[in-house]
Amino acid sequence: MDQLAYTHLVRRLEHDSNFHPAAFRSKVLLVSASAYLALFGVLIAIATMLYLGFHWAQSHHNTYNMLRFGVFALIMLPIFWVVFRSFFMRLPAPEGRPITREEAPKLFETLDKIRQKLKGPKIHQVLIDSEYNAAISQLPRFGLFGPHTNYLILGLPYLLGVTHKEMLATVAHEYGHLCGNHGKLGAWVYRQRRTFGALYEQVRDSSDDNWIQAGMARALGKFMPYYNAYTFVLSRQDEYEADRTASQIAGASANANGLVRDALLGRWVHQDFWPKLYQQAETAMRPSFMPFSAMRMAFKASYEQWATAERLVEALAEKSNLNDTHPALSERVEATGQKAILPSCIEVSAADVLLGGTTTKTLIAEFDQEWWNKESKKWETRCKYVFRSKARLQELSALPLSQVALLDLQEFALLIAEFDTPQAAKPVLEHLLKQEGGPYPKAAFVYGHILLDEDNGRGLEHLEKAAASDRRLVEQAAQLGYDFLLKHQGEYAAHAWWKKIMPEQASD
Numbered sequence: 001m002d003q004l005a006y007t008h009l010v011r012r013l014e015h016d017s018n019f020h021p022a023a024f025r026s027k028v029l030l031v032s033a034s035a036y037l038a039l040f041g042v043l044i045a046i047a048t049m050l051y052l053g054f055h056w057a058q059s060h061h062n063t064y065n066m067l068r069f070g071v072f073a074l075i076m077l078p079i080f081w082v083v084f085r086s087f088f089m090r091l092p093a094p095e096g097r098p099i100t101r102e103e104a105p106k107l108f109e110t111l112d113k114i115r116q117k118l119k120g121p122k123i124h125q126v127l128i129d130s131e132y133n134a135a136i137s138q139l140p141r142f143g144l145f146g147p148h149t150n151y152l153i154l155g156l157p158y159l160l161g162v163t164h165k166e167m168l169a170t171v172a173h174e175y176g177h178l179c180g181n182h183g184k185l186g187a188w189v190y191r192q193r194r195t196f197g198a199l200y201e202q203v204r205d206s207s208d209d210n211w212i213q214a215g216m217a218r219a220l221g222k223f224m225p226y227y228n229a230y231t232f233v234l235s236r237q238d239e240y241e242a243d244r245t246a247s248q249i250a251g252a253s254a255n256a257n258g259l260v261r262d263a264l265l266g267r268w269v270h271q272d273f274w275p276k277l278y279q280q281a282e283t284a285m286r287p288s289f290m291p292f293s294a295m296r297m298a299f300k301a302s303y304e305q306w307a308t309a310e311r312l313v314e315a316l317a318e319k320s321n322l323n324d325t326h327p328a329l330s331e332r333v334e335a336t337g338q339k340a341i342l343p344s345c346i347e348v349s350a351a352d353v354l355l356g357g358t359t360t361k362t363l364i365a366e367f368d369q370e371w372w373n374k375e376s377k378k379w380e381t382r383c384k385y386v387f388r389s390k391a392r393l394q395e396l397s398a399l400p401l402s403q404v405a406l407l408d409l410q411e412f413a414l415l416i417a418e419f420d421t422p423q424a425a426k427p428v429l430e431h432l433l434k435q436e437g438g439p440y441p442k443a444a445f446v447y448g449h450i451l452l453d454e455d456n457g458r459g460l461e462h463l464e465k466a467a468a469s470d471r472r473l474v475e476q477a478a479q480l481g482y483d484f485l486l487k488h489q490g491e492y493a494a495h496a497w498w499k500k501i502m503p504e505q506a507s508d
Contacts, residue, residue, distance in 0.1 A: 096127025
């Protein structure tokens with residue numbers, strides 16, 4: 001199913017869910033159950049064929065027939081085993097640093113109170129990770145079956161960046177997905193959507209192991225778009241239910257303020273904080289500050305950068321999309337009955353209240369050390385690369401453009417684009433693309449990207465040439481063109497471009 005067909009399916013299902021909610025929920029249940037019924041059907045069919053084949057061969061008392069049955073069994077048993085094993089395929093547990101009740105008694109007391117109010121299941125493990133986010137994950141202990149283990153994942157940056165009440169709202173939202181407030185069907189679909197999605201990824205990733213796995217991956221690949229479409233619509237509805245749970249626990253005002261802070265500060269963390277930190281690798285072999293130690297102060301010091309009216313208007317202008325079950329910020333805030341206002345600069349963070357000073361300092365030190373252990377080699381490599389590249393750029397810049405060797409022109413253009421500006425690289429790129437001896441796919445890609453940034457549609461021609469000459473650039477070229485056409489000409493033109501550049505993926 002291509003992207004356009006999937007979009008139409010979701011829109012039609014949204015219409016059905018609004019006008020015929022009971023019938024739609026029955027369809028979701030049927031679609032969700034059909035995947036398991038299909039797998040069970042394969043097992044039963046194979047087992048039945050083996051049973052009947054064995055009795056047929058035995059009843060004829062013929063060595064040749066027993067040999068034929070043996071060959072048949074050798075073919076069918078691996079299929080049976082692969083399908084049977086998929087029911088008990090262990091899904092990977094969330095990553096993070098486990099935190100105990102002894103380390104953060106206030107946090108666990110708070111979770112106990114939320115659980116008591118919502119009459120929900122137990123949180124078996126609380127993990128702290130490095131993301132600006134919070135989530136709950138519920139995994140079956142035996143593949144697709146058995147009792148579930150519930151994980152609450154809290155990002156350390158998130159704990160440092162939000163207020164106590166905003167964190168309560170977020171945790172209540174996530175916890176609400178496991179509780180009865182959504183109805184048993186909604187909670188079950190929420191779990192199965194994550195579980196079955198993870199199962200499909202595992203089967204797809206192992207499809208090169210043998211032809212049986214490849215066949216299962218193809219069959220699931222045909223089914224998953226329909227499964228995702230039906231469960232997406234229900235999950236989108238359940239996000240509103242989870243937000244109502246958050247308002248019930250923390251209050252509508254705290255919930256709405258937290259949603260706005262998440263959108264503004266979360267984007268700043270990803271687009272400004274981390275890039276500026278890594279930018280130091282261009283001038284020093286070690287950062288001047290460690291990230292998690294700096295976050296609390298950075299969030300306050302940069303308040304007037306991320307908490308602006310312009311950024312709020314931009315965030316509220318975003319529309320809901322099919323890549324995220326969460327509705328757009330404007331729709332979520334409106335559903336709380338509150339107005340979207342700029343969040344205040346906080347003095348006491350959720351980490352201070354829920355973790356306490358000692359545990360927060362311990363976690364910050366651990367995460368900083370873990371981050372540097374992971375990043376130090378890449379950081380040093382980047383620093384050396386920048387030093388060499390700038391020296392090379394200075395060497396090439398000293399020559400008139402006409403005297404730069406053809407083999408060096410692309411390197412020259414790409415270095416200018418990386419260390420100066422893409423605009424500054426345009427004359428070199430235009431000069432190179434006029435030369436004989438091409439194609440020059442990287443140069444065409446960068447030039448096409450520059451033109452699209454200028455709202456010049458001619459950039460699509462260069463992206464197409466780059467994708468045709470270098471398969472490694474296909475996905476990036478397809479995405480850039482898709483985004484440009486979606487903005488300027490709409491979904492139909494964007495989908496047509498995607499299908500043209502990536503025909504194999506479009507027909508999946």
